[in-house]
Amino acid sequence: MTISGLGPHGERAAPPERVTLLPEDRAAAKARAFRVAVVLHTLESDWARQQLSGIVGVLGDCATAVTRVIDCGFSPSEQVKALDDLLAQKPDAVISLPVANQEVAMAHARLAEAGIKLILLDNAPTGLLPGNHYGTLVSADNFGLGLIAAEGLSPHLPQGCQVGLLGYAADFFATNEREIAFSQWMQTRRPDVTICHEAFARIEEAAPKTEALLAVHPDLAGLFVVWDTPALHAAEVLMRSKKPIAMATVDLGEQVAIGLAQGAPFAVIAAQQPYLQGVAAAQTTILTLLNRLTPAWIALPGISVTRENVVESFQRIWRSPAPQSVLKAVGLIP
Amino acid sequence: MAQDLTEISGLARGKGRPRVAETAAPSLVDLLNLIRADDPTTRHELERKSDLGRAVVSDRLTMLADLGLIDESELGTATGGRAPRLVRLAAKQGRVLVATLDQTALGVGVADLSGKLLTEHHEAFELTAPPQALAERLITLLRWSLDRQASPAGLWGISLSVPGTVPGAVGDFLSRTPAVLPAWEGFTLVEMLTRTFGAPVWMRSSVDTMTMGELHGGAGQGLGSMLFIKVGRRIGAGIVSEGRLFRGAQGATGLIGALPVHQGDRSGTLDAMAGSDMILREGRLAAETGRSAFLADQLRRGGEISAIDVAQAAQMGDAACMEILTTSGRLIGQVVATLTNTLNPEVIVLSGAIMQTNDIILAAVREAVYGASHPLVTRDLRIIRSQMGSSAGLVGAARVGAELLFAPEFLKDWIMQGSPLKHPAFASFREALDMAPPPPALSPPPSRGAI
Numbered sequence: 187m188t189i190s191g192l193g194p195h196g197e198r199a200a201p202p203e204r205v206t207l208l209p210e211d212r213a214a215a216k217a218r219a220f221r222v223a224v225v226l227h228t229l230e231s232d233w234a235r236q237q238l239s240g241i242v243g244v245l246g247d248c249a250t251a252v253t254r255v256i257d258c259g260f261s262p263s264e265q266v267k268a269l270d271d272l273l274a275q276k277p278d279a280v281i282s283l284p285v286a287n288q289e290v291a292m293a294h295a296r297l298a299e300a301g302i303k304l305i306l307l308d309n310a311p312t313g314l315l316p317g318n319h320y321g322t323l324v325s326a327d328n329f330g331l332g333l334i335a336a337e338g339l340s341p342h343l344p345q346g347c348q349v350g351l352l353g354y355a356a357d358f359f360a361t362n363e364r365e366i367a368f369s370q371w372m373q374t375r376r377p378d379v380t381i382c383h384e385a386f387a388r389i390e391e392a393a394p395k396t397e398a399l400l401a402v403h404p405d406l407a408g409l410f411v412v413w414d415t416p417a418l419h420a421a422e423v424l425m426r427s428k429k430p431i432a433m434a435t436v437d438l439g440e441q442v443a444i445g446l447a448q449g450a451p452f453a454v455i456a457a458q459q460p461y462l463q464g465v466a467a468a469q470t471t472i473l474t475l476l477n478r479l480t481p482a483w484i485a486l487p488g489i490s491v492t493r494e495n496v497v498e499s500f501q502r503i504w505r506s507p508a509p510q511s512v513l514k515a516v517g518l519i520p
Numbered sequence: 521m522a523q524d525l526t527e528i529s530g531l532a533r534g535k536g537r538p539r540v541a542e543t544a545a546p547s548l549v550d551l552l553n554l555i556r557a558d559d560p561t562t563r564h565e566l567e568r569k570s571d572l573g574r575a576v577v578s579d580r581l582t583m584l585a586d587l588g589l590i591d592e593s594e595l596g597t598a599t600g601g602r603a604p605r606l607v608r609l610a611a612k613q614g615r616v617l618v619a620t621l622d623q624t625a626l627g628v629g630v631a632d633l634s635g636k637l638l639t640e641h642h643e644a645f646e647l648t649a650p651p652q653a654l655a656e657r658l659i660t661l662l663r664w665s666l667d668r669q670a671s672p673a674g675l676w677g678i679s680l681s682v683p684g685t686v687p688g689a690v691g692d693f694l695s696r697t698p699a700v701l702p703a704w705e706g707f708t709l710v711e712m713l714t715r716t717f718g719a720p721v722w723m724r725s726s727v728d729t730m731t732m733g734e735l736h737g738g739a740g741q742g743l744g745s746m747l748f749i750k751v752g753r754r755i756g757a758g759i760v761s762e763g764r765l766f767r768g769a770q771g772a773t774g775l776i777g778a779l780p781v782h783q784g785d786r787s788g789t790l791d792a793m794a795g796s797d798m799i800l801r802e803g804r805l806a807a808e809t810g811r812s813a814f815l816a817d818q819l820r821r822g823g824e825i826s827a828i829d830v831a832q833a834a835q836m837g838d839a840a841c842m843e844i845l846t847t848s849g850r851l852i853g854q855v856v857a858t859l860t861n862t863l864n865p866e867v868i869v870l871s872g873a874i875m876q877t878n879d880i881i882l883a884a885v886r887e888a889v890y891g892a893s894h895p896l897v898t899r900d901l902r903i904i905r906s907q908m909g910s911s912a913g914l915v916g917a918a919r920v921g922a923e924l925l926f927a928p929e930f931l932k933d934w935i936m937q938g939s940p941l942k943h944p945a946f947a948s949f950r951e952a953l954d955m956a957p958p959p960p961a962l963s964p965p966p967s968r969g970a971i
Contacts, residue, residue, distance in 0.1 A: 196910025
């Protein structure tokens with residue numbers, strides 16, 4: 187396993203094998219009948235559904251009840267309210283994906299103060315410390331995802347061209363890492379490429395921000411968007427403009443997989459393994475509840491997905507067959 | 521909007537009367553530091569603690585508010601009459617950029633004027649790279665961080681944590697780059713940062729900043745005494761006594777890595793005998809000879825072995841790697857035991873990437889310290905691993921930056937102008953930099969927003 191990035195506090199990543207559950211762990215958890223709440227940024231994305239599926243399945247194996255699943259709709263205020271509501275319900279643990287940095291840090295710290303174990307997904311707000319405020323952060327190697335995207339997009343970029351980078355305006359560990367890594371790779375391996383930066387604060391802004399980027403830089407040859415849902419909005423803009431602009435993004439959602447199989451506009455996808463991340467998060471939760479030592483940061487490597495390996499990657503990541511349109515586009519069915 | 525009160529005072533001055541700047545500055549410095557120390561406070565508390573009369577306090581607070589240095593917009597809790605106005609440092613007005621330069625990683629962050637870290641990023645970077653490459657990457661990351669954390673008064677200072685003693689570092693900002701590492705001879709990092717960002721630069725050793733970070737944001741919070749041990753290629757100690765970092769005469773305290781130690785018939789410095797270079801060397805040997813099955817497998821698959829790999833293998837139960845780390849921990853423990861008996865700390869915090877990865881060094885240090893210390897010294901002693909990781913260096917650098925910005929000796933010369941960027945000595949330094957021949961261009965110049 188190669189992990190390129192460092193954790194939110196500069197930690198070296200631990201592999202998910204570090205939190206493998208032994209039969210005695212499952213037996214101990216079953217005897218305690220824990221209750222766990224899950225707080226996610228959204229429940230609308232393929233990524234969130236897969237992550238939740240991994241979490242719920244493993245917790246079920248350990249007779250641990252998932253008592254609440256909360257969709258914060260990317261809103262820091264909604265998340266603060268949800269976490270404060272959970273204080274009253276007092277689950278044994280909360281698995282949370284902090285949707286922002288400073289705005290939600292104190293609400294997460296209040297859980298720890300109330301004795302509720304906290305496991306973080308994807309993001310650790312500045313000031314929260316492993317061991318004090320939360321047990322473990324489980325995430326993809328987001329820095330590695332940015333590197334995969336840059337390396338995969340590079341062959342589609344002519345010498346001396348401009349590349350758009352559509353980032354996320356929120357101060358969010360995962361997307362910050364992807365953005366920094368993408369730029370770092372381009373600056374060191376493709377110094378001829380100029381990166382043109384734009385950022386969206388809400389997913390609905392992805393399309394207008396792409397239009398703005400194109401208005402200022404009409405000759406863009408490539409575009410990296412920091413995850414797939416806003417990338418689809420950006421792709422619609424590019425297709426309307428009828429410009430041959432190669433795209434790269436993170437996460438192999440169904441629509442993105444179709445675009446990749448058809449050869450446009452997506453050239454490469456840096457895919458996370460959300461189901462396995464969910465499994466690791468649930469295993470970590472059980473070990474934390476059993477007061478076992480868990481690493482500060484567990485990271486899973488990303489997968490480079492191109493048209494050539496889209497079918498096998500889809501099956502590997504989503505644990506289900508690739509869509510018919512993908513199979514058709516790559517010629518596996520008539 | 522902040523006003524420059526030197527001009528106001530100059531216009532209002534009558535013949536023979538001293539300038540407001542001359543009379544007000546000392547009390548403004550005192551009041552601002554009382555506010556920082558007790559944030560938030562009230563006018564009543566400030567009158568009590570400052571020994572200044574109500575009218576003078578009121579006048580000085582008005583001046584500080586006009587300068588944009590304090591905020592009185594919030595009300596406190598009423599205790600009978602009207603709720604008192606809370607007086608706070610206007611911490612969000614300005615920003616301090618912070619960075620940690622470690623042997624194998626680079627960390628950057630942005631803090632507010634109270635020294636609170638707002639955001640951080642860490643990435644792998646070999647400090648053996650050419651200094652120019654380090655400067656380019658650092659400037660790129662700092663620029664990106666600052667763009668995302670804009671503030672009304674902009675950037676007020678840059679505080680760096682570096683892997684070595686900073687000779688003669690006192691309160692003043694730096695006007696040249698100290699040769700912290702042999703490769704830094706002739707390196708103009710401080711000058712480049714000042715030219716690029718237009719703000720004063722401070723520098724402290726990573727042991728100093730990490731100790732400060734642990735003291736103010738980690739296991740040392742609220743404690744009067746602490747011993748902080750950083751384990752890496754070099755092994756250093758940070759000493760906290762009476763709630764303050766002890767820096768000695770030259771800022772060269774805690775250089776325990778230079779002490780001689782013995783292991784069987786071998787002897788050498790603690791750095792050489794117990795640092796990460798030893799762990800790596802012994803780990804490679806264990807891989808090549810097959811004594812470590814875990815590392816031998818990694819080597820067979822063509823993987824590089826790092827000291828972190830050795831530590832991770834030890835944590836996963838590899839006997840040869842456990843032995844290597846136990847040896848390191850015992851040697852460190854012997855030296856730490858001597859310090860512990862000398863200083864009688866409340867807590868010993870072990871830190872560094874190797875420490876984050878495993879518990880074996882921690883266990884060996886505990887065994888050595890408890891076995892070699894006076895019972896009174898160890899009665900309530902806690903020996904723990906830092907939970908802050910590399911964040912300790914950034915949190916500490918932020919704290920150092922905030923303290924030096926508002927250090928009375930520095931503050932008195934800029935407070936009437938409302939910004940440290942207008943400090944006369946700093947303004948002169950910038951002017952001299954502008955007059956000097958331009959430095960070699962950084963290549964390629966990153967576009968705005970690019971990282």
